[in-house]
Amino acid sequence: MKSKTGSIFNIQRFSVHDGPGIRTTVFFKGCPLSCWWCHNPECRSEFNIPQNNRYNKxxxxxExxxxxxxDRIFYEESGGGVTFSGGEPLMxxxxxxxxxxxxxxxxxxxxVDTSGFGNQEDFRILAKNAELWLFDLKIMNSAEHLKYTGVGNKIILSNLELLLSEQVNLIIRIPLIxxxxxxxxxxxxxxxFLSSFSHKPKVNLLPFHRIADGKYEKLGLQNKMLKTPGNSQKDSEKLKDIFLAGGFDCEINA
Ligand code: SF4
Known part of the structure; x- marks a missing residue:
């Protein structure tokens, strides 16, 4: 197969939150969204200069x-593997x-861990190439989605619909902001929305943590979440209960 070149901003070994078992998470450079709460603001294209720097290898x-x-031995022992994340790998x-x-x-x-914002034909081509899709869902109101992430949600919902209709193995991930x-x-x-599909995907809720504050400061970026507290366990449980009542398999990630 012909070798291609990709832009990667980080490789994290021994990840345990990006799919089953012990995994290596490969963070693709670039994201079409600009979520207020992004933990990886260094993924944005503006941190591209020079071409081969610590944020863009x-x-x-x-290679x-x-x-x-x-780390193959760890994948084999734990039932793990590799997760392509970002940024947005579909870029x-x-x-x-x-x-x-x-x-x-x-x-x-x-x-593949995706924001769902990408070309539909690419999703169609890639649908069956990944064994698991981790699909982020954020806000159902498109105007609010635009306000907080920089893009509306129409393309995202339509790509999710496509993957669900292809019956791929998929987990919905929702950041609890x-x-x-x-x-x-x-x-x-x-x-x-999810109840309208014949197959109910699993849902993971991801509580908000203030782990990226230092990155925003270092990169000189405005941190719009500076005054936002983390979620209480009680609040997260209440939201989980809404999924359970709807018949979904739902977990709160650490
Ligand atoms: S989609 Fe993910 S990587 Fe992209 S800006 Fe939002 S949180 Fe950051």
Whole structure:
């Protein structure tokens, strides 16, 4: 297979929250969204200069595969694998596809963590190439989605619809951002939307943590979440109960 080059801003080994088992998470550079609560603001394209810096490393497919394979023994022992995240991995669809195919040939379990904002044809092509999709859902009201993430949600919902109709293995991930995504009204709307599909996906709720404050300061970016407190366990449980009442398998991640 012809080698391609991709832009990667981080590789995290021994991840335990991005799919089953112990995983290597590969963070693709670039994201079309600009969520107020983003934990990885360094993924944005503006941190691109010079071309090969600590926030933007170029990898050939074979080179990245060798990095991923270094921890094969841990994947085998834990039922883990590799997760392609970002940023938005669908912004580099050809590179992503080649990596998924190469990993499959090596017998490595693959997951793609996506914002859902991407070209529908790319989603169609890639749908069956990943063994697991981690699909982020944020806000059901499109105007609010635009306000807090920089894009409306129409494309995202339509790509989710496509993946669900293809019956891929998919987990919905919802960041619980106090007062923004983590409201009963928003969660209720997500339940209604997801209930319209014949197959009910699993749902993971991701509580908000203030772990990125230092990054915003270092990069000189405005941190719009500076005054937002973390979620209380009680509030997260209440939102989880809405999913359980709707018949969904729902967990709160650490
Ligand atoms: S979609 Fe994810 S990576 Fe992109 S800006 Fe939002 S939180 Fe950050």
């Amino acid at each position: 170029k990898f050939a497919t074979g 990245l595969l060798a990095e991923i394979k270094r 580099q669809p050809a590179f992503l596809k080649t990596m998924l195919v190469l990993c499959k040939e090596e017998g490595l379990h693959t997951a 106090p007062g923004i995504t983590a409201t009963s009204e928003n969660i209720q709307k997500i339940v209604v």
